[in-house]
Amino acid sequence: MTIDEVVLLLKASQATGLTTLQEIVLRSAWEGKTYTNVAVESNYPEDRVRKVAADLWQILSDFYKESINQSNFRETLENHRLGKAHQQLLREFNQAATAISLEFPSGPVSLNSRFYICRPPIEELAYAEIAQPGSVICIKAPKKMGKSSLVLRLLARAKKQNFRTVSLDFQQADKTVLANLEKFLRWFCANVSRELQLEPKLNDYWDEEMGSKVSCSIYFQNYLLSALETPLVLVLNEADWVFDSQEIAPELLSLVRSWHEQAKAVEIWQKLRLVLVYSTEIIVPIKLTQSPFNIGLPIKLPLFTKEQVQDLAQRHGLDWTDGKEADNLMAMLGGHPYLVRLALYHLVGKGGLQGNLKQLLQQAPTESGIYHEHLRQYILALQNDPDLAAAFYRVINAKNYVKLEPALAYKLQGMGLINLEGDRCTPTCELYRLYFCEYLKINESCNNNHVERLQLENQQLFVFSSLDELTQLVNRRYFQTSLQIEWQNSVSQRTPISLILCDIDYFKIYNKTYGVAAGDRCLQEIANTICNCVKCLLGNSSFSFSRKIANPPTNSSATFPKGDFRDENSEVIVARYGGEEFVILAKIDVAAAMYIAEYIREEIKALAIQCKYPSIGGLPAPVLTVSLGVASIIPAVETEPANLVNAAEKALDRAKRQGRDRVVLG
Incomplete structure (x- = not known):
């Protein structure tokens, strides 16, 4: 036990x-x-x-x-x-607990979560290493393999030992910072100071003649570490962002190594415990004697074993002790932590797949499967890099394995799409092979045309999977993907982003009273009205209801659904969010969003769509009306797009509870 x-x-x-x-x-x-x-x-x-x-x-x-x-x-x-009686006791306990504590697998697994699976001896080795003076830990794994969850536990262990902790994310650094070593090291020192709640004193320790690396080391030794009474655990997250820089990567990595070596002779450097977290190999030239990857403790996070999948299933309240279900799941997912957790979540949740593993696996590599959003992100990434798409297509169509150019292989491995053993590339799991074989049709004999073909194919796929057939607006899936993209853009630009949720009041009763055909006509009319309102207020003479695609392939016969009004001056998305719900996403401030929402409410009411429901009273008007919830935010790295959606949904709920036919700000 x-x-x-x-x-x-x-x-x-x-x-x-x-x-x-x-x-x-x-x-x-x-x-x-x-x-x-x-x-x-x-x-x-x-x-x-x-x-x-x-x-x-x-x-x-x-x-x-x-x-x-x-x-x-x-x-x-x-x-x-564990005897049979104890196993039964644990199953019953897990089933009862799961009903209360089921978690959607998003982001790191929280410290108090029952769904974190240890991968011995990794955790104990990391805990022991972090206690060593001057230690360095290098955690490498593709995305969604559990790096952040392990780091969370490392930091918790450090705090328990009264160590100071700082976690830096290199994604937060501006492009200008990552283009210049001097700027980068000053940014680095200033952010560590801020996290330690120390006043930045860069100018007191920086010396142009000695150079930025020596100045950075002096700043750490004579100021930061000297100010601390206990060791400092410094986590460098998303180090891949630095690896892409030919100027910064070799210098930073040699600096990390020098600090580790100084700890052997200089006591104050023993306070520093470094953790590097990254997804892919470094591809810039660096001397072996300067690399931190051959010192300290290297950790590579493996896939889940069958026993770990069974353990996680048990924690979700599933009885998989005979191993058949675990075998079937692993045959499709290969023990990938995130993919396995998402499957178990849906098997015990309320998404229509309760306990139906066979159906889940049949749908998995399709657009109707639970992984479609996850897979869609890869489609968008590969669409933007045809060479990467072509390389991946070779991997998933190979009978055994293929050898790729190292830069391409490392990128695909960092994305989590392939396993890389030596120079041998294989798909991470059968799910990826099945899904991408369907959508990455590249004719290797026509190398001169493969970029154009891929663009056209993805463009057409994009249309079919993003269109709501009835209203001809983009659908919820497209909206969610676009929200992620616009959110990241707004984070870097520090611009506001607003969301308007619109719900037709008592529409289910309207549908029941006047029939489905009348309901469909009503939805189409309201969709057109919302589009016209948005176009009127945010559009210009060059706007049309067709999606604008940057640099479309020539000779393309694809047409595009209305609802995405983005051009150089404005970024707006109108989508069908649910049955009778619509959503508007725009890079505008809260005042503009409230004005648009009120204009939409008035224009839809002015349609004068008659509705008489003898069975209910107290209607807001004798015509069809809408309720709208508005939310606005300036996105930050530490926030999530879900915060904006949740705020808009709560505002919409308040609008309904306050009598409907109104706009409420979240």
Whole structure:
């Protein structure tokens, strides 16, 4: 048994579960720590720790019907195996807990989540290394493999040991910063100072004659590290962004190595513990003696094993003990952490796939499957890089493996699309092979035309998958993808972005009263009105209701749905969001968004679409009306597009509760 299983069994078997201190004592005793150590690390009085421990040993002895104490705790239970009764107890506990705590897999797995799967011995090795003076940890894995979740736990462990922690994301650095070593190192030092809540004093330590690297080292040694009483764990996230710079990457990496080597002779540098997090190999020239990748602890996050998939399934309340379901899931997903978690979420959620693994796997590589949004992001990325698309197409069509140009192979590996063993490239999983074989039709015998063909094919695919047939507006899927793109653009530009959600009041009753055909005509008329309102207020003489595609392929016969009014001066998306809901996304401020929403409300009411519902009273008007929720924000790195959507949805809900036929600001 593992300590996680011991803790889970006690939580399941005890009516009151386990307290935080009880769990701390159990895990600390498993690691061989004394009660004094536990008291110091957890800030509890030692006599309380001892009393809690004594009660725990009695509970464990009663549960296992043998004497268990601090000295024999791990030795005794590590040799135990989960019996059928205990397995059933855990299944029931997991099912009950899952119903309450089901989490959508997005971003790092939170510290208190029951869905984090350890990949021994990675976590323990990382925890041990971070405690070493002057240590360096290099965490490498493709996107969505769990790097951020591991870093979250590393930082939590560091804070528990009273270390100071700083986590920098190189995605936050402007392009101008990443183009110049001097600017980059000053940005780097200033941000570490800010995170440590120290006043930036760059000019006091920077010396042009000594150079930026020496100045940066002096700043760390004589100012930042000298100001700290405890070690500093410094996490450098998304290091790939630096790797792309021929000027900065070799200099930063040699600097990291020099700091690690200085820790052997200079005591103050022992305070610094560095963690580099990246997705792909560095492709700029760098000497082996300057690289940090051959020092410290290298960590490569592997795919989940079958046993780990079964464990995660059990935590979701699924009984996969016979292994067949895990085998079937892994045959499609290959143990990819994010893809596996998303599958389990849908199998126990309320999306129509409850327990239907066969249906989920059949739909997985199609547009109707649960992965369509995830796969769509790759389509957009490959569309922007035809050489990368062509290289990936070779991989997914190879019988065994192919060898690619290193730069292309590293990019595809960093995206998570391929496995790279030596110089041998294979698809990450069967899901990617099946899906992209369908959509990346490239004729290798026509190298001169493959870029144009790919653009045209993706363009046509884009049309078919993005159009709402009834209203001819773009659909919710396209809106969600566009929101992600516009959000990232607004983050870098620091411009406001606004969202308007529009819902037809009592439309379901209208549909029932006047029939589906009348309801469809109503939806079309209101869609046209919304488009006209947006065009009138945000458009210009060059606007049409056709999507504008930058640099379209020549001889293209594709046509495009209305609803995306973007050109050089304005960026607006009008989409059908749901049955009777529409959404408008625009890079405008809150005042403009409120004005547009009110104009739409008035114009739709002026259509005078008659609606008489004898069964209900208190209607806002004798004609069809709409309620609108508005939200606006200036996106930041630490926020998510979901924040904007949630605010608009809450505003729309308030508009309905306040009587409908109105605009409410979230």
